[in-house]
Amino acid sequence: MSLLTLEGVTAFYGSSQALFDVNLEIGAGEVVALMGRNGMGKTTTVKTICRLLPAKGVIRFGDHDLLPLPSYRAARLGIGLVPEGRRCFGNLSVEKNLTAAARPGDWTAGTVTELFPRLGERRSQIAASLSGGEQQMLAIARALMTNPKLLILDEATEGLAPLVRQEIWKVIARLKQESGMAILIIDKSIRELSRIADRAVILQRGETVWNGPVNDLTSDLTERYLGV
Amino acid sequence: MSGAVTNIRSGARREWVINLVLLAGLGLVPLWAWFADAPFTITLATRAAILALAGTGLNIALGMGGLVSFGHAVFFGIGGYAMGILASHAQNYDPLVQWPVVIEGTQFMPVIWIVAILAGxxxxxxxxxLSLRTSGVYFIMITLAFGQMFYYFAISWPAYGGEDGLAIYVRNGFPGLNTLDPIQYFALCFAVLLVVLFFNARLIRSPFGLALNAARQSTQRVEAVGMDPFRLRLAAFVLSGAITALAGALFADLNRFASPAMFSWQLSGEIMVFVILGGVARLCGPLAGAVVFVMLEHFLGGLSEYWHIFLGLLLLLVVLLAKGGLIGLLSGRGAAHG
Incomplete structure (x- = not known):
């Protein structure tokens, strides 16, 4: 049984329709890459899953229908979001950012700082004064502190230095191998996504146009839908 | 980067020193006044301690939760009237409730405080x-409207003095203390303030306090980590109201008088003014603000009935030049961090 199911999902920003027919499935422990060019509805899809944007259709998480739930209830069911643009709690220290988000489970301040040793070194530093890469690590660590069953990473490596990007990709690979958590990733790096993801879903103008094993992605498909 | 971190740490240390100096000053001045036989100074210090307590209550909603409540005098008045009603029934040997069970009034302070806290x-x-379903200016207006509702209810409630307020003849009692002795009543109020400040310091660092601080920064981000901002804010508002009500009970006991003015929007504004003056979200910000407020009221109030002009000027300077309030200015820190 799949952990997350989206069927025929539509969503609007005011009167402007952003999603027309999004279909997506993620199984427990599976890593799925959500791909598409800019403005095709990837972040909007994430917002509908996290209940940050009203939607129609079917959105199920395990046995739960997510559509009637407020976003905090969806998060409590086990959806951890690392939002686009990092968005830490800027005036709280690293430690306080983690404590504020903590929910019972295997992920604790100790285990996440073991995953990101730099955060351990900057434990008492105000989040707003961290570098972009460290803020990204904090955003991932904060999402892990909620002990999610599904981790959603929306452009987690965007705007970061190559070395920091590599560090984050290594962590994502480690999470895949060791945690058994399902992961939905949005990223521009097709090369890295192809290495880590089990499956890919491609969106085109708010619709799912391709869904399959990442190894089946052909250059024809990536050229047609991703422009590379 | 490490320089910035060092500055933040040394600023935090300075703030702790300032807090300790403030508390020691508030504790020692009445002691000096007691030796110097200056009871009015003790009463002023008691007033400052009680107003600081009210401000500490508001600071939970305003500083930690970012809730600009313009009706906090409601809770101050509720505390005052809880004291007045219970004490006046006890003094007149007139039961508060006769059916279905007889409930007598009381002049026992701990019971009065519990009733005030619960009522608040x-x-x-x-x-x-009701009001937390709105935000921004609508929240300010709704809390103000509630304040006015309670104010007009109090002045039109003849059973408890209406417009004239409710006087009690003897200050309520506390086991082991002579509360009519100014220094002993000050010590009691100061002890309550210390307990609440200690509780507040723990609250700021608790997961609840951190989540509340986070919700002030971004509702969406807090929801994304599974917390309900509405419940967080409501819990903060309730705590804030309960502490302000306790301050109201102590204030009414200090004056032996509960007045409808305790519900007035002017008082709501004054509580907010000295929280901003001292430093929003600073542990001892309300204390610093209350001390300055009481001193200005005493020293300038004697010179002119328009002393609020000077208070306004000082507030203007603080808002424009010292966003962390007086405590922030003295400790070299800007607006409060979490």
């Missing part, structure tokens, strides 16, 4: 549940 908390729960 229940009122804050109801007002918060």
């Amino acid at each position: 908390a229940v009122a804050a729960l109801v007002i918060g549940a």
